[in-house]
Amino acid sequence: MSKQIGIPRPILLTAASVLFVLSWSSGFLIAKAGTAETHPITFVLWRFVLVAGLLAAGALFLAARRRLRMPSWRNIRPHLLIGLFAQFGYVAPIYLAVAAGVSSGTTALIDAVQPLVVATLVGPLLGLRVRALQWLGLALGAAGVVMIVWSDAATAASPNPAYLLPLVALACLVAATFLERRTSSTLGVFSTLSVHSGVSLVAITIVAIATHTWAPPAESSFWFATALTALIPSLLAYALYWALLRYLGITGLNALLFLVAPATSVLGALIFGEPFTLATAAGLLLGAAAITLVLLPPRHPSPESPASSDDSAAQHPTQQPSPPSQQRSHSSAQR
Incomplete structure (x- = not known):
């Protein structure tokens, strides 16, 4: 009998999920620190400059060891638009909102509505099935988000239009997620x-030049915050995000985003x-219950019953999601 060597995959996925929540939360917190004395467009521009430099260094390292394979233009082309939504369209509004006075916790909480938007659209856009327990979990998570937003908004000092900026970021990330799942590009x-960082750097450079906000300050605190936001x-x-999207599926990944909001609130209170109120604590508990329900596997899976590719991705993390054309033909064969 063969014995498994190494860390079991469920433990790796759990560790990756925890690390994802913490690293995604850090973006809101670093944005608050980095935009305190710097224009948000300047901060975002140099964030992408450092990211591009790190990725270029990584590419040279891989090329020197003959481990870098250049993807075809056919595979790159769809990701130009996906990257524009996923990074430029998501990051810039978040930093602008935090700079306008929206707290890091509240920004994350508004952004946490994304799982409900995805769960609502996943059926008509991708033809995937969201189970009743997953809907219940998403509803509990939404209740937790509303509870904390209601509490935080009561003491907010930022102008109301600033709260629209996280909604713009939310829409961009949802669009990027669905575009990635619909493309056959690998x-x-x-x-x-x-690709995503490169196209976002071009976009933010154009904005920075047009608004005369490209020049960085000389303070070491700016470069420290920029290095942190580039790395984490x-x-x-x-x-x-993209790795877990392939292993957990859309519904599972977006359930993790429910935990980003309370995690950001806790870290924002500490840092x-x-x-951090009773409503924050209650929202944290509801978020934990939500992710448990959303990620629970079906109780009685049947080989004959058609399963959504999202459920399949969550239960069989070694499989990559099929291109839309393959999903459609597989669905037709089942019918």
């Missing part, structure tokens, strides 16, 4: 990050002294 995580939310968090 890119590795490194190539995905490189830019590279680590996005690498985990910046932002309020």
Whole structure:
């Protein structure tokens, strides 16, 4: 009998999920620190400059060891639009919102509505099935988000239009997620990050030049915050996002985003002294219950019953999601 060597896959997925929540939360916290004395567009621009430099160094390292394979233009082309939504369209509004006075916790909480949007659209857009228990979990998570937002908004000092910026970021990330799931293009995580960061750097450079906000300050605190945001939310968090999307599926991944909001609130209270109330604690508990329900496997799976590709991805993490054309033909064969 063969014996498994190494760390079991469930433990790896759990560790990756925890690391994803913490690294994604750090983006809101670093945004608060980095935009305190710097224009948000300047901060975002140099974040992407550093990311591009790190990825270029990584590409040279891989090329020197003959481990870098250049993807085809056919695979790169769809990811230009996906990257524009996923990084430029998501990051810039978040930093603008935090700079306008929206707290890091509240920004994350507004952004946490994403799983409900995805769960609502996943059926009509991708033809995937969301189970009743998953809907219950998503509803509990939404209740937790509303509870904390209601509490935080009561003491907010930022202008109301600033709260629209996280909604713009939310819409961009949802669009990127669905575009990625509908494309038949296949890119590795490194190539995905490189293409997404490259197209976002071009976009933010145009904005920075047009608004005369490209010149960086000389303070060491700016460069320290920029280095942190390049390494953690830019590279680590996005690498985990696309990797977990392939292993857990859309519903499972977006359930993890419910935990980003309370995690950001807890860290914001510890680091910046932002309020942590009973409503925050209750929202944290509801978020934990939500992710448990969403990620529970079906109780009585049947080989004959058609399963959504999202459920299949969550139960068989070694399989990559099929291209839309293959999913459609597989669905027709089942019918």
